[in-house]
Amino acid sequence: QKEVEQNSGPLSVPEGAIASLNCTYSDRGSQSFFWYRQYSGKSPELIMFIYSNGDKEDGRFTAQLNKASQYVSLLIRDSQPSDSATYLCAVMGSGGYNKLIFGAGTRLAVHP
Amino acid sequence: DTEVTQTPKHLVMGMTNKKSLKCEQHMGHRAMYWYKQKAKKPPELMFVYSYEKLSINESVPSRFSPECPNSSLLNLHLHALQPEDSALYLCASSQRTGDSPLHFGNGTRLTVT
Numbered sequence: 001q002k003e004v005e006q007n008s009g010p011l012s013v014p015e016g017a018i019a020s021l022n023c024t025y026s027d028r029g030s031q032s033f034f035w036y037r038q039y040s041g042k043s044p045e046l047i048m049f050i051y052s053n054g055d056k057e058d059g060r061f062t063a064q065l066n067k068a069s070q071y072v073s074l075l076i077r078d079s080q081p082s083d084s085a086t087y088l089c090a091v092m093g094s095g096g097y098n099k100l101i102f103g104a105g106t107r108l109a110v111h112p
Numbered sequence: 113d114t115e116v117t118q119t120p121k122h123l124v125m126g127m128t129n130k131k132s133l134k135c136e137q138h139m140g141h142r143a144m145y146w147y148k149q150k151a152k153k154p155p156e157l158m159f160v161y162s163y164e165k166l167s168i169n170e171s172v173p174s175r176f177s178p179e180c181p182n183s184s185l186l187n188l189h190l191h192a193l194q195p196e197d198s199a200l201y202l203c204a205s206s207q208r209t210g211d212s213p214l215h216f217g218n219g220t221r222l223t224v225t
Contacts, residue, residue, distance in 0.1 A: 031211060032211040034213055034214075043216040043217060043219045044155065044202070044216050046213050046216075088154055088155075090214075092210070092211060098160065098162075098168070098209035099157055099160075100157065100214060104153070105154055
């Protein structure tokens with residue numbers, strides 16, 4: 001069973017701090033990785049995607065990928081209360097099995 | 113605002129009813145998906161269509177019947193549902209299956225009474 005693991009949280013950070021969200025995956029052949037943000041009662045919203053080892057930055061968000069360690073993370077700089085949501089890590093399965101596997105999500109709470 | 117439009121936003125149906133969920137995208141995407149999400153759980157894949165052909169059925173009960181009339185439209189026909197089928201049903205699309213990011217619609221909140 002291909003799995004994606006995340007700490008469920010809540011991860012509580014003060015406003016203006018860096019929030020670090022982590023994810024590990026079991027399918028060593030996976031090549032595509034995604035972060036979604038989901039507010040309570042709403043649908044998932046794509047935040048970042050990353051395909052290559054290293055860092056990818058977009059505004060206040062940085063995705064980091066280490067395929068050797070099967071680890072992907074999301075950093076949110078200058079966290080705002082509006083960033084409070086559940087962050088879902090998703091990994092595309094390998095071997096022609098085009099299934100996006102979601103982690104259970106990490107709940108982030110940014111307090112003023 | 114999402115570019116994937118789902119209707120209705122909310123649906124309440126009895127166990128003997130037949131209803132349909134609709135999804136539309138105009139991004140030229142060739143892959144479309146149905147997901148089911150229960151409270152405090154991640155989305156679970158139900159069906160994948162690629163170039164209007166069903167490519168993945170995640171062993172979904174036959175009371176859920178998908179249909180892809182054309183590359184922009186995706187329907188989910190519902191019949192004889194159970195209360196445990198109450199959930200948020202999410203439609204998504206991507207340029208193609210494989211490595212393309214999925215873009216989700218706002219979902220249909222389904223309650224089966």
